[in-house]
Amino acid sequence: xxxxxxxxxxxxxxxxxxxxxxxxxxxxxxxxxxxxxxxxxxxxxxxxxxxxxxxxxxxxxxxxxxxxxxxxxxxxxxxxxxxxxxxxxxxxxxxxxxxxxxxxxxxxxxxxxxxxxxxxxxxxxxxxxxxxxxxxxxxxxxxxxxxxxxxxxxxxxxxxxxxxxxxxxxxxxxxxxxxxxxxxxxxxxxxxxxxxxxxxxxxxxxxxxxxxxxxxxxxxxxxxxxxxxxxxxxxxxxxxxxxxxxxxxxxxxxxxxxxxxxxxxxxxxxxxxxxxxxxxxxxxxxxxxxxxxxxxxxxxxxxxxxxxxxxxxxxxxxxxxxxxxxxxxxxxxxxxxxxxxxxxxxxxxxxxxxxxxxxxxxxxxxxxxxxxxxxxxxxxxxxxxxxxxxxxxxxxxxxxxxxxxxxxxxxxxxxxxxxxxxxxxxxxxxxxxxxxxxxxxxxxxxxxxxxxxxxxxxxxxxxxxxxxxxxxxxxxxxxxxxxxxxxxxxxxxxxxxxxxxxxxxxxxxxxxxxxxxxxxxxxxxxxxxxxxxxxxxxxxxxxxxxxxxxxxxxxxxxxxxxxxxxxxxxxxxxxxxxxxxxxxxxxxxxxxxxxxxxxxxxxxxxxxxxxxxxxxxxxxxxx
Numbered sequence: 001x002x003x004x005x006x007x008x009x010x011x012x013x014x015x016x017x018x019x020x021x022x023x024x025x026x027x028x029x030x031x032x033x034x035x036x037x038x039x040x041x042x043x044x045x046x047x048x049x050x051x052x053x054x055x056x057x058x059x060x061x062x063x064x065x066x067x068x069x070x071x072x073x074x075x076x077x078x079x080x081x082x083x084x085x086x087x088x089x090x091x092x093x094x095x096x097x098x099x100x101x102x103x104x105x106x107x108x109x110x111x112x113x114x115x116x117x118x119x120x121x122x123x124x125x126x127x128x129x130x131x132x133x134x135x136x137x138x139x140x141x142x143x144x145x146x147x148x149x150x151x152x153x154x155x156x157x158x159x160x161x162x163x164x165x166x167x168x169x170x171x172x173x174x175x176x177x178x179x180x181x182x183x184x185x186x187x188x189x190x191x192x193x194x195x196x197x198x199x200x201x202x203x204x205x206x207x208x209x210x211x212x213x214x215x216x217x218x219x220x221x222x223x224x225x226x227x228x229x230x231x232x233x234x235x236x237x238x239x240x241x242x243x244x245x246x247x248x249x250x251x252x253x254x255x256x257x258x259x260x261x262x263x264x265x266x267x268x269x270x271x272x273x274x275x276x277x278x279x280x281x282x283x284x285x286x287x288x289x290x291x292x293x294x295x296x297x298x299x300x301x302x303x304x305x306x307x308x309x310x311x312x313x314x315x316x317x318x319x320x321x322x323x324x325x326x327x328x329x330x331x332x333x334x335x336x337x338x339x340x341x342x343x344x345x346x347x348x349x350x351x352x353x354x355x356x357x358x359x360x361x362x363x364x365x366x367x368x369x370x371x372x373x374x375x376x377x378x379x380x381x382x383x384x385x386x387x388x389x390x391x392x393x394x395x396x397x398x399x400x401x402x403x404x405x406x407x408x409x410x411x412x413x414x415x416x417x418x419x420x421x422x423x424x425x426x427x428x429x430x431x432x433x434x435x436x437x438x439x440x441x442x443x444x445x446x447x448x449x450x451x452x453x454x455x456x457x458x459x460x461x462x463x464x465x466x467x468x469x470x471x472x473x474x475x476x477x478x479x480x481x482x483x484x485x486x487x488x489x490x491x492x493x494x495x496x497x498x499x500x501x502x503x504x505x506x507x508x509x510x511x512x513x514x515x516x517x518x519x520x521x522x523x524x525x526x527x528x529x530x531x532x533x534x535x536x537x538x539x540x541x542x543x544x545x546x547x548x549x550x551x552x553x554x555x556x557x558x559x560x561x562x563x564x565x566x567x568x569x570x571x572x573x574x575x576x577x578x579x580x581x582x583x584x585x586x587x588x589x590x591x592x593x594x595x596x597x598x599x600x601x602x603x604x605x606x607x608x609x610x611x612x613x614x615x616x617x618x619x620x621x622x623x
Contacts, residue, residue: 003115005146006146008151010038012368015108015383018030019107019387025391031142033120037101046094050429051429052377056091058381059409061444062447068223071093073099075094091223121136121176121179130363151176151370153342155346161315162258186360191345192346197312212240215238240295240297241293242295242330243328244294245328282310295310311323314340346369350419365390369424375426381409402447404434407447417591437553448465472539509544519537561597564598577616579612583605
C-alpha cells in the first residue's frame with residue numbers, strides 16, 4: 001500500500017505533522033514503536049511557558065492540536081508575566097500526564113485520512129537521492145511520496161545515571177539502533193546531544209508545610225483561540241516552590257566526579273542544553289548564587305508522583321538520595337523514579353531547508369529533536385510546518401515559510417537552518433527581535449490566514465476569525481471617533497483615577513494611551529459602552545497603548561523584508577562570486593540560503609559580503 005505521507009515517530013512533532021497532513025487531505029501513515037508512547041511527556045508534564053506558550057498559540061492558529069489537548073487535560077493554568085507588558089506574557093498549563101497522551105491518541109485515531117501503525121523504522125527507501133518510503137525492522141517496505149522523520153530522542157538513545165549507561169529510550173523502550181547510521185551513509189552529518197530529567201517523588205512523603213504553595217490563576221485561560229476554555233478555577237491543583245540549601249550545594253560539589261555530565265567520562269559525547277541545565281551545571285556555572293528555586297509539580301490525578309522541576313541530574317542513585325533529602329520538605333522523601341540524562345543522535349539542522357525538507361535527500365522532512373531542539377513545543381511547532389509543507393509539495397504548491405516577524409515558529413526554524421546548533425535549542429523571547437508583535441494575544445491574527453490558505457483551518461473557524469478582525473477595526477474606529485470634553489464630571493472621574501485632567505477634548509483612543517487608563521475603566525466609568533468580546537476589546541486596547549512601538553517594529557521588519565524578498569538562485573556558484581571573504585564563501589556554500597535576508601543572518605557572513613552578493617545577483621541574475 002502506498003501513502004501520500006509517512007510520519008515516523010509519535011511524539012509532539014509527529015502528532016502535529018500527521019494531523020496537519022491528514023487535515024489537508026493527504027493519505028497519512030503515522031508509524032510509532034508503540035501507541036502507548038504517542039504524545040507522552042517524558043520530562044515535565046507541562047505545556048507552554050515563557051515563549052513556548054506563544055508557540056502553542058501559533059500552532060493552534062495554524063490548525064494544530066497541542067493547545068486544544070492541553071486545554072482539555074490541564075491541572076493548572078497560569079499566565080506568566082501577567083503584570084508586565086503583552087510582549088512577554090505567555091500561558092503555561094500543568095497537564096495530566098495520563099490524560100494528555102490518551103486524549104491525543106483518541107484525537108488521532110478519529111482523524112480522517114490518518115492511520116497509525118506500530119513498527120520500528122530502521123531505513124529509508126532511497127533511489128537517486130529521493131526518498132520513496134521506509135523500511136521497518138522486519139524488512140517490510142512501505143511506500144510514500146513524502147517521509148517526515150520525528151524520531152525525538154530515540155536514535156541510539158542511552159540513559160545515563162552516574163557511571164551507568166543503558167541503551168534505552170526515555171521510558172525503557174528499545175531505541176532505534178540503525179536509522180542514524182543509515183542517515184549518515186546517505187550523507188547527513190550526525191550530531192550527538194543530551195538532555196535530562198529530574199526525580200519523581202512520592203507525594204505522601206513530602207512535608208508541604210515547608211513549601212510555598214503556587215496556585216493557578218483565578219481567571220480562565222485557553223491556548224485555543226477559537227473558544228474560551230471554561231473550567232473551575234477553584235479546583236486547580238497547586239504546585240509548590242522550594243529552594244536548594246547550602247547542604248544541597250555541598251553534596252553536589254563533593255560528588256561532581258560521579259556525575260555522568262561532569263565525571264570526565266570518555267564515552268560521553270553529547271552536548272547538554274545551556275538554557276535548561278542540570279542542577280550540577282547551575283551550581284558550577286552560577287557559583288555566586290546561594291540558592292536555586294525548584295518547583296514540586298503534580299504529574300497526574302491518577303497517581304501520586306510529583307515532578308521536581310529544576311533538579312535534573314545524572315548523579316548516581318545514592319548521591320541523588322542525599323541531594324533530595326537536603327531539600328526543605330523532602331527530608332524523608334521517597335524517590336519513585338531517579339533522575340537521568342539521555343544521550344541521542346540528531347542531524348545538523350543546517351542540512352535542512354526552511355520548508356524542513358532536507359537538502360541531502362529529496363522528499364524527506366525532519367522535525368523536532370532530530371533537528372537539534374529541546375522541548376515539546378519547539379518540536380510541535382516544527383511538526384505542523386513539516387506536515388503542511390510535505391502536503392503542499394505533493395500538490396506542487398509553494399511551501400509555507402513563516403518569517404521572523406510573523407511567528408516564533410519562524411524564528412525557531414530560521415535559527416536552526418541558518419545558524420545551526422551544537423546543543424539542544426530552546427526558544428527564548430530574547431531570540432525574537434520582533435517580539436513586540438509576536439505576542440500571545442495576537443497569534444490568531446498573525447497566522448489564521450495562513451492556516452486557511454493551506455487548508456488546516458476550515459471555513460467555519462475562518463469566518464469567526466474574519467468577524468473578530470472586523471470587530472476589532474470597529475472598536476478602534478469608535479474609540480477614535482468618540483471624544484470626551486473637559487467637563488467637571490469627566491475631570492472628577494479622571495482625578496479619581498490619578499489621571500491628568502483635561503483642558504481640551506480628547507478621543508478615547510488617545511485617552512487609552514495613558515498607563516492608568518484601561519478599556520475596563522472606560523466601561524466602568526461610563527465613558528463608553530461596548531458590547532464585544534474580551535479578546536476583541538483587549539486587541540483594541542493594545543493597538544492604542546503600543547501603537548508607536550508597534551509601528552516602529554513594523555518599520556524595522558519592513559526594512560529586513562527587502563532582503564527577504566531578494567531570492568538567491570539555488571544553482572548559484574559562490575566560488576565565482578568575486579571578492580567574497582573566504583569564511584563567507586564557505587558558509588554560504590554550506591547553508592545555501594534562499595534569500596539575502598537569510599544569508600545576512602549566517603554567522604561569518606558580514607554586511608560587506610551581502611553588498612558584494614547583491615551586486616553579483618543584480619549583474620548576472622537581474623535580481
